[in-house]
Amino acid sequence: MKKGRGRTSRIRRRKLCSSTSRGVNESHKPEFIELKKWLKDRKFEDTSLIPACFPGTGRGMMSKTALQEGQVIISLPESCLLTTDTVIRSYLGAYIAKWQPPPSPLLALCTFLVAERHAGDRSPWKPYLEVLPKAYTCPVCLEPEVVNLLPKCLKAKASEQRTHVQELFTSSRDLFSSLQPLFSEAVESIFSYGAFLWAWCTVSTRAVYMERGRRPCFSAEPDTCALAPYLDLLNHSPEVQVKAAFSEETRCYEVRTGSGCRPYEEVLVCYGPHDSQRLLLEYGFVPRRNPHACVRVSPDMLVKYLPSTDKQMNKKMSILKDHDFIENLTFGWDGPSWRLLTALKLLCLEAEEFPRWKKVLLGEIISDTNEKTSLDIAQKICHYFTEEANAMLQKVCHMKDEEVALRDQLTLVEALWAEGLKVLRVSAETLSSLRAALR
């Protein structure tokens, strides 16, 4: 779906296709009947996709007919899209446009969503708002005791996410207060943290990528998010491909299949080639069978089993940092990544081998000892993580029995650790084979 970077690009890099699990048609539900009427009034032409509930992925989209490769499966007219243009054209527009410093496009969208949800029956967006989830499962919404059970790297990111949303909310209070003339109730009760969090998660987990030019009424942050009713019912699969973009010619947001799909199968798009920690962080779910699943090795784990007496350790670590070998070191379905083994080889260099560190980064073999030592360290790290994953799974299982109210949240965490454990088992086998080949 596009070429942006970072938070927005991933949302919007959606491809499409199908899974084999049968879903239960939900198109008869009153909220979907209303939504379809609303879409029709806005010139949306019916599609072969209908909302349905699937055993593996929950609510998503099912195809009523066979879909051919390259076919447009959904074409949403501009008038159905909720963008910053919608906000500026609305009753909020004049307030947002004169606010200093200019709010970010994301804040404008969140403010609009909160106000419209509050408007209830009076909102022209009601049929769309009615089908949106009432709650989300991104880490920012999880209970602290559940966040505490996340893998270390993800826990740190979850905490950053929470701080980011809280700060955005706090720093927006004056803007919300300026909107008081528009409401009979106190704005503090309308723009509560809970309402803001819901809006932030709505945009974060559902928006499609649609780039708009910079406007002086908004801050310099990229304006790339658009909410696309109906289309945003499409779930993710890492294995499918689609093209999705706004067409200047038809003035519609179009999704085109990358491959065919049989009738009554779930139609899926790809949110990006993300590992499951990232999908949990950004979208609040852990997919089944993720080929991009991995277990991340943090810098402190990297050195955990290395001799603390190594005088060159600081220098080695700064080389790794300078050459971007400190992040994205992983175990995956293929075993330890090349980057992880390379970082370990560099860290395991003997004093007399150290001057040849550049060759290590180029992938050259320095010595048998270096090869063996680095594999041994990788095995120790893998073993440590395996023990940790087993212990965490036991803890989560115990908590699921004790804390029934947290069961859904704990199930997500459990899925993540269980996937990690599988990756580590495969990695342990790969490491054993690599080690045996050196004997």
Ligand SMILES: C[S@@+](CC[C@H](N)C(=O)[O-])C[C@H]1O[C@@H](n2cnc3c(N)ncnc32)[C@H](O)[C@@H]1O
């Ligand atoms: C764009 S919405 C897709 C429609 C959504 N399932 C719904 O009912 O509104 C994205 C959200 O759907 C869910 N989701 C998407 N793909 C999924 C998958 N493969 N497995 C489980 N949940 C998924 C996640 O909650 C995610 O935040």
